[in-house]
Amino acid sequence: VFDYAMAIDLPGSLQLYKGIEGFEGKQFKDVRWLFLRNIFADRLYVRKDSGITSFADLKGKKFCPGIPGSASAAYVMDYNEILGHEIDLVPSALGDAITALKENRIVGMQKSSGLSNMDAALIEVNLTTPLTVIGYSEEDVKKIQERIPYMTFLKREKGSIVEFPDVGPIWEECPIAGAVATAAMPEEVGYQIVKAYVEGFDEVVAAYGPVKGFDPVGDYFKNAGDDVVPAHAGLIRYAKEQGIEVPERFIPPEYKE
Structure with a gap:
């Protein structure tokens, strides 16, 4: 089950990744960005x-x-x-x-x-x-x-x-909101989730209008600043298949070409 309602914003996921603000002392370096919902x-x-x-x-x-x-x-x-x-x-x-x-x-x-x-x-x-x-x-x-x-x-x-x-x-x-996963999720699973979301995007738009006009893959790499949560290996694989450039700062240590 994928709970789409539980999208998180990038600032919140960065706080978790860094162990700051409300997550002080609870740093979780394995959080990975999966796809963008909207801005x-x-x-x-x-x-x-x-x-x-x-x-x-x-x-x-x-x-x-x-x-x-x-x-x-x-x-x-x-x-x-x-x-x-x-x-x-x-x-x-x-x-x-x-x-x-x-x-x-x-x-x-x-x-x-x-x-x-x-x-x-x-x-x-x-x-x-x-x-x-x-x-x-x-x-x-x-x-x-x-x-x-x-x-x-x-x-x-x-x-x-x-x-x-x-x-x-x-x-x-204007926070970026989206789905996150962990480094423990296999690349193939993350890839299939992102692929299914993109291929079924028209259905998502029909159910939740605010996502209309956003690219769930490319817009993360285009709009996130210098301080980012690493992308999930499955997202990176899908992005590269689509010819989308993935800057080095988004690459997690577990990703292999």
Whole structure:
């Protein structure tokens, strides 16, 4: 059984691989990247009537960074500390955060969303409580990546988010999400999983729209930064068969040509 719902983001798998953050003292060097699901945005939504236009503008304001204990909430809390913005962060369950947003008890909330669209949970909210999206400045991104080099940020140009055509350019934190395995999984098994996923990709898209437009093999090697989780030997074999270049930093010690 392959539980597709349990996809992990690259920052989380890197923390496990390195034994840092929540995995301090629990390093697991045998984790291997299997295939990419999609790239999403840990998006910062605010009430349009708040007048807030950037992450820095949240200084002193009540803002929900996400669900307590979630990786995305922890990242926002880290960024607040790194940048010294002194935001009044209020981690909350999704339903509680939406209620607080409607009642103007918080000015906004972080919600993981597809790259090009508003999260479905906020569509109805936006009808009665107009929202907008804010992002980080280029200077913010530089400071964050000095401390957390494995975080991925993308510059989103004006019109990148369908429901907010006037938003942009902004920088958003955009983690890579996908499936991982271990070095103990045989190359042949990993290869067959990746092959089946790619060959059945149209069926996957029909069931889970946010993966549409992503290359589950090539996009990992193209979009991951300098700090990576090694690829599974089966993924590397499949990629090379397809003529996809696999840079040296992705090659694990167990892989043999």
